[in-house]
Amino acid sequence: xxxxxxxxxxxxxxxxxxxxxxxxxxxxxxxxxxxxxxxxxxxxxxxxxxxxxxxxxxxxxxxxxxxxxxxxxxxxxxxxxxxxxxxxxxxxxxxxxxxxxxxxxxxxxxxxxxxxxxxxxxxxxxxxxxxxxxxxxxxxxxxxxxxxxxxxxxxxxxxxxxxxxxxxxxxxxxxxxxxxxxxxxxxxxxxxxxxxxxxxxxxxxxxxxxxxxxxxxxxxxxxxxxxxxxxxxxxxxxxxxxxxxxxxxxxxxxxxxxxxxxxxxxxxxxxxxxxxxxxxxxxxxxxxxxxxxxxxxxxxxxxxxxxxxxxxxxxxxxxxxxxxxxxxxxxxxxxxxxxxxxxx
Numbered sequence: 001x002x003x004x005x006x007x008x009x010x011x012x013x014x015x016x017x018x019x020x021x022x023x024x025x026x027x028x029x030x031x032x033x034x035x036x037x038x039x040x041x042x043x044x045x046x047x048x049x050x051x052x053x054x055x056x057x058x059x060x061x062x063x064x065x066x067x068x069x070x071x072x073x074x075x076x077x078x079x080x081x082x083x084x085x086x087x088x089x090x091x092x093x094x095x096x097x098x099x100x101x102x103x104x105x106x107x108x109x110x111x112x113x114x115x116x117x118x119x120x121x122x123x124x125x126x127x128x129x130x131x132x133x134x135x136x137x138x139x140x141x142x143x144x145x146x147x148x149x150x151x152x153x154x155x156x157x158x159x160x161x162x163x164x165x166x167x168x169x170x171x172x173x174x175x176x177x178x179x180x181x182x183x184x185x186x187x188x189x190x191x192x193x194x195x196x197x198x199x200x201x202x203x204x205x206x207x208x209x210x211x212x213x214x215x216x217x218x219x220x221x222x223x224x225x226x227x228x229x230x231x232x233x234x235x236x237x238x239x240x241x242x243x244x245x246x247x248x249x250x251x252x253x254x255x256x257x258x259x260x261x262x263x264x265x266x267x268x269x270x271x272x273x274x275x276x277x278x279x280x281x282x283x284x285x286x287x288x289x290x291x292x293x294x295x296x297x298x299x300x301x302x303x304x305x306x307x308x309x310x311x312x313x314x315x316x317x318x319x320x321x322x323x324x325x326x327x328x329x330x331x332x333x334x335x336x337x338x339x340x341x342x343x344x
Contacts, residue, residue: 229263
């Protein structure tokens with residue numbers, strides 16, 4: 001357990017008020033997300049059948065919560081990790097035109113998470129996906145989309161300030177884009193997590209491009225599965241990768257705070273290259289991957305935006321358990337209570 005207990009922490013909203021404001025934040029954010037990115041809301045599954053290739057395997061090593069279905073002859077289902085591939089399938093199923101897309105409420109159980117200030121067994125996020133054209137598969141298009149999302153976050157942050165003037169905005173006006181290779185160059189000798197910390201503290205809000213592929217030192221900045229984000233294609237700035245992570249500096253905890261991962265999704269060509277690089281070409285035989293390689297799925301961009309994380313950050317809370325109900329180690333509950341951190 002790596003719990004951070006801020007010195008002299010004081011809640012800026014009582015739990016009862018927090019509950020009401022959470023509702024406002026979620027309603028405002030998803031409305032603006034739909035309007036600004038041309039997305040419509042759809043209903044999402046909590047679990048998927050195993051063996052379809054539709055579930056997101058995150059970094060490629062995490063195991064999903066699974067169970068057998070008696071009414072289907074013992075078929076195995078697994079709770080979603082996220083809906084990165086399912087959403088792309090739905091874009092095709094609904095025939096959504098380029099420039100338009102969908103978003104949904106995604107709920108997941110991740111039993112492998114370390115339980116701390118911003119990690120929970122329960123994960124809730126807005127999963128979104130948008131149909132694009134081949135000419136949109138550029139770093140410029142990715143940056144434009146990320147900027148729209150960042151501007152929405154800042155708009156909601158200012159709405160909170162107008163309602164509660166003692167919760168003053170902390171996000172900078174401009175988001176800093178930086179490639180993972182640039183971070184390696186700027187902070188030699190530091191680990192990826194340490195590089196993130198230094199850059200987030202310096203700029204306040206950063207988008208790190210190129211998550212998943214090996215850098216010049218032979219190591220990736222962070223893990224990313226090979227079959228949804230495109231981290232191998234060379235972009236117009238001369239680096240590999242059309243994806244990234246949106247990270248803020250959290251002044252309450254004094255740490256970098258990841259809000260979202262997103263990216264332009266793999267094309268048939270980049271999927272093949274990434275599967276080959278990761279030595280998992282057997283996935284090409286799964287139903288989802290066969291459809292993608294056959295050109296039956298639309299080109300897309302998409303990502304996930306943490307709902308509880310957004311509320312935690314905007315309300316300047318010290319623990320994600322202040323904005324969501326989950327299970328925590330008893331010792332963590334005790335330490336939080338003593339520090340005035342009210343877990344729901």
